[in-house]
Amino acid sequence: MKLKSKHLLGLEGMSRKEINLILDTAETFKEILSRPIRVVPTLRGVTVVNLFYEPSTRTRISFELAEKRLSAEVVNFSAAISSSRKGETLKDTVRNIEAMKTDMVVVRHQASGVPYFLTQCLDSSIINAGDGAHEHPTQGLLDLFTIREKYKNVKGLKVVIVGDIKYSRVARSDMWGLSIMGADVSLCGPSTLLPVEIDKMGVKVYSDLNKALVGADVVIVLRIQLERQKGGLLPSLREYTNKFGITKDRLKRLNENFTIMHPGPINRGVEITPEVADGPHSVILDQVTNGVAIRMAVLYLLSGGEGKVE
Amino acid sequence: MPRKQKSMVVMDTKTIQRALVRIAHEIVEKNKGAENMAVIGIQNRGAYLAERVAKLIEEIEGVEIPLGLMDITLYRDDVQTKLEQPVVQKTEILFDVVDKVIILVDDVLFTGRTVRAALDQIIDFGRPRSIQFAVLIDRGHRELPIRADYVGKNIPTAKEDRVKVKIKEVDGEDSVSIIKQ
Numbered sequence: 081m082k083l084k085s086k087h088l089l090g091l092e093g094m095s096r097k098e099i100n101l102i103l104d105t106a107e108t109f110k111e112i113l114s115r116p117i118r119v120v121p122t123l124r125g126v127t128v129v130n131l132f133y134e135p136s137t138r139t140r141i142s143f144e145l146a147e148k149r150l151s152a153e154v155v156n157f158s159a160a161i162s163s164s165r166k167g168e169t170l171k172d173t174v175r176n177i178e179a180m181k182t183d184m185v186v187v188r189h190q191a192s193g194v195p196y197f198l199t200q201c202l203d204s205s206i207i208n209a210g211d212g213a214h215e216h217p218t219q220g221l222l223d224l225f226t227i228r229e230k231y232k233n234v235k236g237l238k239v240v241i242v243g244d245i246k247y248s249r250v251a252r253s254d255m256w257g258l259s260i261m262g263a264d265v266s267l268c269g270p271s272t273l274l275p276v277e278i279d280k281m282g283v284k285v286y287s288d289l290n291k292a293l294v295g296a297d298v299v300i301v302l303r304i305q306l307e308r309q310k311g312g313l314l315p316s317l318r319e320y321t322n323k324f325g326i327t328k329d330r331l332k333r334l335n336e337n338f339t340i341m342h343p344g345p346i347n348r349g350v351e352i353t354p355e356v357a358d359g360p361h362s363v364i365l366d367q368v369t370n371g372v373a374i375r376m377a378v379l380y381l382l383s384g385g386e387g388k389v390e
Numbered sequence: 391m392p393r394k395q396k397s398m399v400v401m402d403t404k405t406i407q408r409a410l411v412r413i414a415h416e417i418v419e420k421n422k423g424a425e426n427m428a429v430i431g432i433q434n435r436g437a438y439l440a441e442r443v444a445k446l447i448e449e450i451e452g453v454e455i456p457l458g459l460m461d462i463t464l465y466r467d468d469v470q471t472k473l474e475q476p477v478v479q480k481t482e483i484l485f486d487v488v489d490k491v492i493i494l495v496d497d498v499l500f501t502g503r504t505v506r507a508a509l510d511q512i513i514d515f516g517r518p519r520s521i522q523f524a525v526l527i528d529r530g531h532r533e534l535p536i537r538a539d540y541v542g543k544n545i546p547t548a549k550e551d552r553v554k555v556k557i558k559e560v561d562g563e564d565s566v567s568i569i570k571q
Binding site: 081082104105108112115116117119120121380381383384 | 469477479
């Protein structure tokens with residue numbers, strides 16, 4: 081079986097079968113990460129460009145480790161120290177990079193749709209590492225992987241995504257991924273941070289966290305993007321914490337075997353208390369570990385050449 | 391119009407079992423026992439044959455033989471020429487390979503590329519004392535300088551023929567057949 085597209089732009093429109101293929105493949109890669117030599121020669125000779133127009137710690141290191149553990153050659157591009165500062169357009173930049181013979185591009189950009197735009201001007205496989213408020217598919221996949229690892233099956237689980245849904249690409253990838261895999265998804269956040277008509281995506285929407293949490297299995301806590309809060313969408317961080325912060329007290333409403341997730345970076349004491357973030361039900365660091373395995377699986381599955389079969 | 395395929399059974403349950411018993415004895419004879427030995431099967435059917443060989447050696451020598459299985463997909467040399475990536479299966483080597491005598495087991499030896507990949511992978515796990523290769527069928531047409539230490543049966547084939555090994559655990563029966571194209 082193979083993935084339908086040679087690009088990974090988002091989880092929207094993927095089939096359950098395709099997602100399962102990625103998750104199953106990631107299990108093998110997770111085993112490799114526990115070996116004495118954590119490198120396999122699979123992508124020897126493949127050149128991958130990491131094109132990051134936005135700051136990132138986890139995703140960037142995770143992709144770079146995934147690429148290196150598959151023996152790919154890695155080139156890192158960061159907008160801050162490149163010719164973008166001299167006014168070069170995105171299209172010119174990427175076409176110049178591809179002219180140096182590269183095979184795959186991992187891209188993060190503040191504008192939604194940039195990965196799609198790149199598929200139109202490059203021959204390389206494009207992997208979306210987060211575009212604007214659109215999608216962050218590898219985060220969605222690693223969340224599914226982490227949930228599946230704990231509960232064996234995603235189907236039928238009640239998952240609540242809490243926080244800044246409006247600006248969150250993670251929320252969108254999680255929503256698509258979880259819905260495709262048959263979970264029961266609810267969203268919760270202040271009405272200023274909930275996109276209008278989001279309920280048409282087939283999810284439940286709550287503005288009262290205490291109601292949303294009742295009987296839930298998994299809570300995905302989103303980061304309040306402090307850099308995007310200048311528009312007066314929140315009265316104050318303190319009020320946000322009071323109404324939507326995940327505190328130990330609120331956990332009582334959840335199912336017994338509940339799980340707390342967060343894509344990072346955490347604003348401790350804002351959207352989640354340190355006590356919960358570091359508590360026994362938190363899988364935040366497992367998510368990070370699984371991220372490398374998921375990205376290895378995606379790189380491997382997308383690397384099949386157009387080539388001839390002998 | 392598809393050409394007619396001719397299929398010919400060359401081994402059955404009994405002959406496969408006899409070959410494996412002989413291979414087990416040869417392994418013990420060559421190594422003067424089974425000390426420090428471990429058996430690793432190559433996914434998929436090699437893993438089941440490895441299990442049988444390990445059990446036979448255990449019966450002969452009365453010692454426990456560690457058993458592992460490996461998938462060599464990620465060590466292949468044709469990743470970038472394939473249209474479709476093969477599904478990666480489990481690799482499970484739960485013992486330390488350092489200083490062990492490793493008996494590598496597979497069903498068919500053809501070009502030798504699978505064995506090359508398997509050797510690379512084992513060495514990434516550590517430095518064994520030696521690696522020996524046991525195979526049920528050697529069908530010729532090597533593309534690399536590789537040979538088997540223990541062979542169940544040599545079968546002359548044309549390069550485009552297919553050799554189909556069936557194993558009870560996967561296919562419901564034990565048999566080897568050649569499909570002439």
